[in-house]
Amino acid sequence: MNTIQEFSTKKYIDRLIASTPSKPQNKRITYRKYSILVTMPCWNEERKVGPGVNAVPKTLVDTVCVVDNGSIDNTANEANEAGALVISHPINLGAGGGIRTGLAYGKLNQYDLLAVLAGDNQDDPNDLYRAVDKLIDDDLDYIQGSRWLKEGKRENMTLSRTILTWLYSLFFRILFRAKITDATNGFRVFRREVLENPKLNLWQDWLLQYELEPYLLIQTCRAGYRVSEVPVTKRYHNDMKDNTKMVPFKSWWSILRPLFLISLKIRK
Template sequence: MISVPPDPLDVLLLALAGGVLYWGFDRYRRRFKRRDLAIAFALAGGVASFVFVPETFDLVGSLLEIERRYIVVSLLANFVLLGIALYVMSLASGAQNEVAALTRSLTIEQAPRTDGGGETVFVVIPAYDESDTIGTVVSSLPETIHGYAVQPLVVSDGSDDKTAANAAAAGAMVVEHPINQGQGGALKTGFEIALANDAAIVVTADGDGQHPPEELDRLLAPIVDGEADYVMGSRFLGIDRTDNGIVRRTGIRFFTGAINVLMDTDITDCTNGYRAIRGSMLDRLTLTEERFNAPELIIEARKNGLRLTEIPVKIEDRKDGDTKKPKLGFAIGLTRIIVVAWLR
């Protein structure tokens, strides 16, 4: 009987399958994640099938009308590679979310407590490297409004300058993220601190001086009068003095229209960060977005039955420094969060 020497390619493929199985076994015994073991078995089985049942690839090739086996193998390998890439991306995203949650948790634990009880309006100001403007923004806020004490809360979001020191010197409650979390992440920290202090109303404002404090009276009035739970400022109903170009303005109107269609609303400015929310309603909102948070807030408020209203406000241009708003990822980010928040 003539012995046929093993095909070197088959030997290589079997060695690869064995290596993948060992990887999966080693991952499982260290982390006990059945997902890792299942992926290893699936990949190893696919590689081994090329050695033991090569006809499988011929069958797939005939279904796809591909005659050459190596093209079928390349096609399937690309699908597997795509799956692995998506899996790695999900792991990275999960790790990033864990770091963000830990960062916010540590920051919230260090936050001071006020004795204002339910008679306080918290003005949450996320700030990233806004040392030139944050002091003026904080000091320009009134001490009381509509009978409520005003408590400025500055969340210094990984700033490398004197943002935190200047805000504290101006009289704000200040907390610091050791790592930049984005505006959405900073607002979530501020919201949790405001809730822990039983804030009656929570206002959000930017740290660059774009949101004039004289607008606060009208922004809070619908909530104080019991007419609304969520009040949004609109630059398109009021006055817009920012240096936004035609492309960005058109984009804002487009995404605002999309939210109106999806959520049966009638708003005009979905990205405006000047807003007021009844404190007792905040814990109804499920907020996951770290950066493009404005559409998520609107969609969550609408889903959870908050009474929304919009008022005209004046938006000033930045007082100093450069904008931190992304340009290239603006449309992509808004599209993603609108779709995710709507389907969630």
């Protein structure tokens, strides 16, 4: 029987993305001379992924890569009809596995900037303009979105999520001495070269779930890259069932693990 361990290996994903079409570099849309790929990891996000893809600015982003993470609904077809490049996993490889595939595709095909947005339409893609402009103007390497900065917005955010995300970012600042106000925000834009640093190994087995995103931010900060934030909008759906696919306690522990494992030098 095929397993998550088999399908999530670098060898398998490399074959998968190598067989996925790519637009020639000289025919890509560029913004201020930069080609941009947006990764949207999705698992059963029909009725959300289509509007999310359609909202991505066409004059800014060349390719929206939707990673269909083993969905059993119409996610892949809806994303394709909206104009996204779709890479489908045969089974759900976890939140981290979905993001990792999109980033690997962007790295292999040499996009200048890589961005990650939520596949369930919780981010405002127009915030990408602000992020990309700041990265270029200030000669930065990595931009993290923040709902807590002035002009940042939070829609339908519960009190418990508000408290937990604020506390998490506080711990992040203390442990890694980084000026990050929203360490759990999934909105990010960074230079492809960040992924080429040997200190960042996204192919570790323990990064398949929610660990990958904080790991990427932690290691980018620790590697000495120029990291900053921009205000963004984070909107949660009114229906609590559609708000998140996170499992209480288990998913939050998945997010917390990198803080402890890396600060204690158990993982790297």
